[in-house]
Amino acid sequence: MNSVSSTRQIRPATSGPAQLRERIRRGEHSGHTSGLCQGFVQCNVAILPRDWAAEFLQFCQLNPKPCPLVAMASQPGDTGIDGIGPDFDIRTDVPRYRLWENGQLAREVTDLHEVWRDDLVTFLIGCSFSFEEALLADGLEIRNLSESKNVPMYNTNIRCKSAGRFSANMVVSMRPFLPADAIRMIQICSRFPTVHGAPVHFGDPAAIGIAALERPDYGDAVTINPGEVPVFTACGVTPQAAIMEAKPPFCITHSPGCMAVTDIPNSRLAVF
Template sequence: MADILSPYQLRQQIRSGEFSTNTSGYCAGFVQGNLAILPADYADEFLKFCQFNPKPCPLIGMSASPGDFMLPELGEDVDIRTDVPRYRIYEQGVLQREVTDIKEYWQDDMVAFLLGCSFSFEEALLADGLEIRNISEKVNVPMYRTNIECKSAGRFSGTTVVSMRPMKPADAIRAIQICSRFPSVHGAPLHFGDPDAIGIRDINTPDFGDAVTIKDGEVPVFWACGVTPQVAIESARPPLCITHSPGHMLVTDLPNSRLAIL
């Protein structure tokens, strides 16, 4: 079963095309990463954008130099061109297509950035007995655009995207306590309760991912999300940019415990 494979084995399945779905719930114990690949001319500004907005954009790795597509610090034989289940191709900030391999799009001046992902803290929530609805319903986590402004950096600006998991209020408080230990993978939730307060008009219609059931007595709990850079890329309008498709992450060899504050 794919869900008991090692990160290396899962990446090999992704590379061969055998696995192309979302990675939530796979390779428990290991860090998953959001992806943004940009031309070198945009890399410094994007790095500053991440530094200015660490909640939605927690940087965990990047190319050693422009054009370098191998990321050995993140795992064995990690090739960023082939080891993500699904990629998005943007031209002038506009989404053009989704693909499962970016070798034909790779350029010698490209720089890859990996950002921490909320899938990493889901393991800690599950270990504490909290249900993660997107995992129990076997769908991608719902994600929403908000009215929470990011701090701009050069050509990069925009609002924060959040992921949502419904919980009882007492469980939401516990989730805040747990996730505060994981600042490198978005940390504590940004908000829980009224979606309209952060600019979400219809909780049942996410902008990315899939809707999940919100049961009686539960409230939506919102975490900063690594899809946020995709919104910033829309404003920066680089000639070419490549990201992961929402929910389709790079699964690394880094243990989640390395990112926790004990």
């Protein structure tokens, strides 16, 4: 297994959250944010019309593992969110967005100015990227970082609790570890319930409805070495699955792996 130092040497170059957001606004970064801005909370994004927002909020509250709510807009139409960053603008500060119409992916864009509406409510949901720093600090290799890839993500047969028009099966992200390291990973992730917390499964992927680890539904496949077990964590792409089932006439999400990077230190989310 690679040491922490060697893993960090091949991670993408990083900068502070404000600097990264500025690069995203200028169109200089439109890819995934895994491994960037170490030490700061990254968030999944869901933006829905006001008449769908209350039911979506309830869906998040009923399913805190895949949908841990970090922040939301105070009012419909707000483009900034208190505490995320003084310069934060949801219309420009995510590398890539997905636009949905009636539950179908319409297109991806890198800026929301042309589609923004005064009735839209923004939700920021915790992301597993935030606990990767703690795993690296403990000497564990994060395979998607060491291979410079987006984390692999999979649809499962784990059913979420329904809320109004929203229901879905959970989406999970996967990281491989040796068994002893998997136990340590579970212990560390348990400290971060607001960024998905402890894994929901490890071992046989078929037990949660995953047919082939080499073909993730989102993100990139990573190497699984002999003796390693796949460890599955609830993933913030789950709201996209709920949106596909609920079929709101219009909504916006992040493109998988392309997160909103905040000014919130990861240390604030640890419960012990």
